[in-house]
Amino acid sequence: MDLAPDEPLRVIFVFAEARGSQPLGMRRERRALQQFFAREVYPGRRVIAHFLSHGVTRERLIAQVRGQGGYHLVHWGGHGNRNLLELARPGGASDPISGQDLLDLFQDAGGLLPRLVVLSACHSGDLLRVQDRDDFLALAQGKEPATKEAPVPADPIRDLDLADQPGYTGTAHALLQGGVPTLVAMRYAVGDDYARELALHFYRALLADPAQAPARFEVCDHATPVLYGEEEPGLTLRPGRGGAPAAQGRRLHQIAELTTAAHPHFVGRTWELAQLGAAFIGSGIGTGPGAQAKPVAVIVGLGGMGKTALAAESLDLWEQGFTWVLTWQAKPSPLVFDAWLRDLHFKLWGELGRYHDQVQAHPAEAVHRNPEPGFTGPERLARLIHNLVRALNDEAILLVLDNFETNLKPRPEPDSAGADPVWGCQDPVWDQSYASSCRTPPTAPSRTITSPTIWTAPAPSPHPPNRPATGSPRSPTASSPGWACTSRPRCTTTPSSSAAPAPPAPSPPSPFSPSNPAVVSRPFRARAKKQRQPRALP
Numbered sequence: 001m002d003l004a005p006d007e008p009l010r011v012i013f014v015f016a017e018a019r020g021s022q023p024l025g026m027r028r029e030r031r032a033l034q035q036f037f038a039r040e041v042y043p044g045r046r047v048i049a050h051f052l053s054h055g056v057t058r059e060r061l062i063a064q065v066r067g068q069g070g071y072h073l074v075h076w077g078g079h080g081n082r083n084l085l086e087l088a089r090p091g092g093a094s095d096p097i098s099g100q101d102l103l104d105l106f107q108d109a110g111g112l113l114p115r116l117v118v119l120s121a122c123h124s125g126d127l128l129r130v131q132d133r134d135d136f137l138a139l140a141q142g143k144e145p146a147t148k149e150a151p152v153p154a155d156p157i158r159d160l161d162l163a164d165q166p167g168y169t170g171t172a173h174a175l176l177q178g179g180v181p182t183l184v185a186m187r188y189a190v191g192d193d194y195a196r197e198l199a200l201h202f203y204r205a206l207l208a209d210p211a212q213a214p215a216r217f218e219v220c221d222h223a224t225p226v227l228y229g230e231e232e233p234g235l236t237l238r239p240g241r242g243g244a245p246a247a248q249g250r251r252l253h254q255i256a257e258l259t260t261a262a263h264p265h266f267v268g269r270t271w272e273l274a275q276l277g278a279a280f281i282g283s284g285i286g287t288g289p290g291a292q293a294k295p296v297a298v299i300v301g302l303g304g305m306g307k308t309a310l311a312a313e314s315l316d317l318w319e320q321g322f323t324w325v326l327t328w329q330a331k332p333s334p335l336v337f338d339a340w341l342r343d344l345h346f347k348l349w350g351e352l353g354r355y356h357d358q359v360q361a362h363p364a365e366a367v368h369r370n371p372e373p374g375f376t377g378p379e380r381l382a383r384l385i386h387n388l389v390r391a392l393n394d395e396a397i398l399l400v401l402d403n404f405e406t407n408l409k410p411r412p413e414p415d416s417a418g419a420d421p422v423w424g425c426q427d428p429v430w431d432q433s434y435a436s437s438c439r440t441p442p443t444a445p446s447r448t449i450t451s452p453t454i455w456t457a458p459a460p461s462p463h464p465p466n467r468p469a470t471g472s473p474r475s476p477t478a479s480s481p482g483w484a485c486t487s488r489p490r491c492t493t494t495p496s497s498s499a500a501p502a503p504p505a506p507s508p509p510s511p512f513s514p515s516n517p518a519v520v521s522r523p524f525r526a527r528a529k530k531q532r533q534p535r536a537l538p
Contacts, residue, residue, distance in 0.1 A: 003236045003238065007046075008046040008047055008048045008238075008242055009045070009046065009047045009048070009072050009073065009235060009236060009237060009238075009242075010048055010050075010068055010069075010070070010071045010072050010073070011047060011048070011049040011050070011071060011072070011073040011074075011075070012049070012050050012051075012052060012064070012065070012068075012071040012073075012074055012075070013030065013033060013049065013050070013051045013052070013053075013075045013077065014052050014053075014056060014061065014074070014075070014076050014077065014078070015029070015030055015051070015052070015053035015054075015056070015077045015078060016052075016053075016056040016076070016077075016078040016079075016085070016086055016087050016088065017078050017079060017086060017088070017270070017274070018086055018087065018088040018089070018092060018093060018094035018095065018274070019088070019092035019093060019094075019271050019274065020093070020094060021079050021086060021094060022079070023268075023270045024077075024078070024079075024192055025192035025193075025196070026053055026077060026078075026192075027053075027266075027267075028192070028196065029077060029192065029195065029196040029199065030051055030053055032196055032200060033049075033051075033199060033200070033203070034049075034051065036200055036203065036204070036208075037049050037203075037242075037243070038243065040204065040208040040209075041203070041207050041208050041242060042241065042242040042243035043241065043242075044239060044240075045207060045208075045237050045238070045239065045240070045242050046237075046238040046239070046240040046241070046242050047207060047237070047242040047243075048242055048243060048244055049243075050064065050068065050071075050244075052064055053277070053317065054270070054273040054274045054276070054277035054317060055088055055092070055273070055274040055275060055276065055277025055278030055279070055281070056087055056088060056277065056278075057087060057088055057089060057090055057095065057278050058087055058095065058097070058105065059090070060277070060278070060281070061087070061105065061109075062105060062108075062109045065105070065106055065109040065110040066109040066110065068110070069110060069111065069112075070106065070109070070110020070111050070112040070114075071106070071110060071114055072112075072114060072115050072116070072235060073114060073115065073116045073117075073118075073233075073235065074106070074114045074116070074117045074118070075117075075118045075120065075199065076117070076118065076119050076120060076121060076124075077120040077121065077195060077199075078120075078121050079121060079122065080119065080121025080122050080123055080124040080171065080186075081122060081123050083098050083099055083170055083171055083174065084096040084097070084098060084171070085097050085098075085099075085102065085119070085121055085124065085171060086121075088274060088278055089278070090278050090279055091278070091279075092271065092274055092275055092278060098171070098174065099170070099171035099172070099173070099174025099175050099178075100174045100178065102171070102174075102175070103174060103175055103178040103179075103180070107178075113178070113179050113180055114180055115180075115181055115182065115233045115234055115235055116180075116181075116182045116183070116184075116233040116235060117175055117180050117182075117183045117184075118183075118184045118185075118199075118202070119171060119172065119183070119184070119185040119186060120186065120190065120195045120198070120199060121171075121185075121186060121190075122186060122188070122189040122190055123170075123186065123187070123188065123189070124170070124171045124172060124185040124186050125170060125171070125172040125183075125184075125185025125186050125187045125225075125226045125228065170185075171185065172185035172226070172228050173228075176228050176229050180229070181229050181230045181233055181234065182227070182228070182229045182230050182231070182232075182233035183227075183228040183229055184202070184225055184226070184227055184228070185225070185226055185228065186224050186225055186226070187224055187225075187226050188224050190224060194224075198225060206235075207237065244320065250319060250320075250322060250323065250324055250325045251319070251325045251326075251327065252324055252325070252326050252347040252348075252350075252351070253326060253327055253328075253347065254327075255327045255328075255329055255402075257308050257312070257329065257402070258308065258311060258312045258315060258327050258329075258400060258402060259312055259315075259316075260312055260313060260316045262309075262312065263308075263309040263312055263313070266306075266309050266312075266313055269306070269310055269313070272299075272310060273310070273313065273314065273317070276297060276314055277317070277318075279294050280294055280297045280447060281318050281321070281447070295392075295437055295438060295440045295444055295446065295447055295448060296434065296437050296438050296447070296448045296450070297447070297448070297449050297450070298450050298451075298452070299311060299449065299450070299451040300451075300452060301453070302453065303453040307402075307451040307453070308402050308403070308451060310451075311400055311402055311449055311451050314449065315327075315398075315400065318398075319398060321396065322396045322397060322398040322445075322446075322447075323353070323354075323395045323396045323397065324347075324348065324351065324353075324395065324396075324397045324398070325397075325398045325400070326344060326347060326397065326398070326399055326400070327399075327400040327402070328340065328343075328400070328401050328402070329401075329402045329403050330401060330402070330403050330404050330405075330406045330407050331402075331403040331406055332406070333406065334406040334407040334426065334427075335401065335404075335406075335407055336427075337381075337427055337429045337430055337433065338368070341367050341368040341384055341388070342368045344367055344368070344388075344399075345366055345367045345368035348367075348391070348397075349366075353395075354394060354395050355391055355394070355395065358391075358394065364383075364387075365387050365390060365391075366387060367384060367387045367388045367391055368384060369384065381429050381432070382432075385429075385432060385433050385436050386436075388433065388436075388437075389436050389437065389439075389440060392437065392440060392444060392445075392446035393440060393441070393444045393445070393446070395445065395446065396445035396446055397445075397446040398446065398447050398448075398449070399446070399447070399448040399449070400448075400449045400450075401448070401449070401450045401451075402451050403451065403452070403453070404450045404451060404452040405452040405453040407425050407426060407427070407430060407452075408423045408424070408425060408426065408452060409423060409424050409425065409426055423452070434448075434450075
């Protein structure tokens with residue numbers, strides 16, 4: 001395989017799981033591999049590795065492969081069973097994909113077949129039991145066996161209805177028959193610790209230490225990992241500096257609490273992250289007509305339940321897909337909308353990028369302009385919000401507003417539709433801004449994460465939302481729910497002039513409404529620690 005002089009070897013790690021499956025220790029494996037590549041591979045090899053995890057749908061995978069022009073090496077970690085691997089649907093449900101479909105996906109989206117595929121999934125390299133000579137000849141010719149296997153007793157790991165699955169030959173066989181020259185797959189069940197150590201050992205011999213080249217596939221001498229195809233995949237390793245530009249450079253303001261270093265013991269939140277990945281990040285950042293995602297995510301929960309840690313983990317997972325990342329914390333004082341817009345304007349302007357060029361050519365499109373005669377009051381705010389939405393449509397910008405409860409009203413208000421009480425913002429212009437952000441097209445490249453703390457009690461309370469009705473600050477009362485918020489925030493609209501109010505018109509879905517299709521919002525539940533399970537589909 002020949003690469004262009006400046007072309008790096010492209011590697012993708014896909015860690016896929018769906019709601020309802022046994023959660024896997026993929027965060028630990030992903031971070032171990034990231035640290036390994038940064039320490040041992042990038043300093044001396046022109047290699048770039050991308051990691052796709054949490055809520056990996058077919059659409060996200062296609063967008064990632066297409067955006068990079070295909071990958072030379074693919075590592076798949078997740079649940080599997082013979083001729084099936086597991087992806088997620090946008091709603092989080094399981095979406096099994098066959099080996100042939102996976103092959104077609106990479107070939108159609110990237111325009112090239114991977115030279116090496118590693119399937120770290122249970123039974124991904126399982127063999128079909130050959131019953132007679134006719135079956136053997138059929139398999140050797142790449143055809144379906146004429147006979148079927150005898151019934152096999154149900155097994156909690158391997159029990160899967162394959163009656164409607166063509167090509168009952170295993171994922172590894174489908175990829176090999178499709179043209180992938182080298183493949184490593186798991187014949188039996190594998191656990192998290194084994195899969196992580198196996199990956200580190202394998203890639204150290206393959207990418208980091210050329211002296212170990214003859215021993216790069218020695219891990220396949222064991223019973224579980226099996227080498228299929230050619231022993232030499234033909235990967236080109238050029239000397240030089242590898243890796244992608246540091247994602248931290250995209251953050252225009254550093255907040256210690258919104259980094260993973262501030263949350264070293266973060267664990268779990270698998271399905272919250274999966275929902276964010278599938279519905280909030282969507283099928284890719286700025287991928288054009290194929291991208292479908294919700295532009296605003298509201299992370300709601302009681303104080304101390306880990307909303308900031310979840311936001312920090314989300315940044316670590318996905319900030320590399322954005323041009324700019326801007327973060328704020330609305331504590332101890334609420335964010336003033338006008339001052340917030342001014343701060344946003346100067347941060348983007350100072351980067352001398354697309355926003356700078358656009359505003360320099362068209363000054364009226366700045367997200368902040370001082371009041372002046374003829375440009376004041378509600379009309380000015382409406383224009384600034386319009387300019388903000390335009391800027392978010394022009395570039396991939398991630399906005400994070402943490403601890404936003406200081407901007408909410410002291411108590412919830414009855415909902416006009418008769419639903420649960422809703423939280424409005426003290427300054428209604430925030431409501432208008434969020435509502436406008438929710439109306440951005442699903443193909444818009446920017447996203448907004450907001451994480452307010454909401455306190456609930458059996459009856460409406462005059463206490464502010466960041467304090468319980470009784471007890472110490474930021475700790476729930478004995479009578480309030482310990483894991484969920486039954487009163488979720490929702491924006492309210494107010495008249496923008498002193499004229500007599502007209503009959504209320506239908507308002508756009510509020511970004512703080514559970515029924516808003518543009519929002520990902522989940523309460524947190526205390527969850528018992530589960531024993532890690534093999535990577536097999538149920």
